[in-house]
Amino acid sequence: MVRDTYPGDDQVDGRDESPAERADRNWSEVLQELRVMQTGTQILTGFLLALAFQPAFADLSDGERTFYLVLVVLSALSSIVALAPVALHRLLFRRHAKTAVVAYGHAALITALLTVSLLLVGVVAFVFDVVVGLAAAWVAFCVLALVILGLWIIAPLVIRARQSARETS
Secondary structure (H helix, E strand, O other), rough: OOOOOOOOOOOOOOOOOOHHHHHHHHHHHHHHHHHHHHHHHHHHHHHHHHHHOOHHHHHHOOHHHHHHHHHHHHHHHHHHHHHHHHHHHHOOOOOOHHHHHHHHHHHEEEEEHHHHHHHHHHHHHHHHHHOOOHHHHHHHHHHHHHHHHHHHHHHHHHHHHHHHHHHHH
């Protein structure tokens, strides 16, 4: 089936859509990714905030308290960054700026993935530090950082390279 015959289609990509339709589709995808990320971040934030009100919190060392506060800030920062595209969309609503909103959303999602990855490995390291000790915390931190590096960066880059090689063949 021959595609890309729509007169307003500006890309040969197997879809018959105008630039506005493409921007709408891309915005829907950005929103779905934001929803997935925000749920996990909210759960981690709730966990972190509840910790400060536990009796054992008083037993934390100064270093552990500082690390905890860094994690709370990272959690808040992750939520703020992930919600930034929604705020921009509200401010630019009906201004015909969907392409700019999608580009901003993409950049915000990449930034949010970075902050969430730091938050995830940090929370696990914090728990390991409190429960088992600092050496175990470093091991957990490094293992999870490698898993994130592999699954979130290396695997997608390999898949992208293979896809590009197929497209040029």
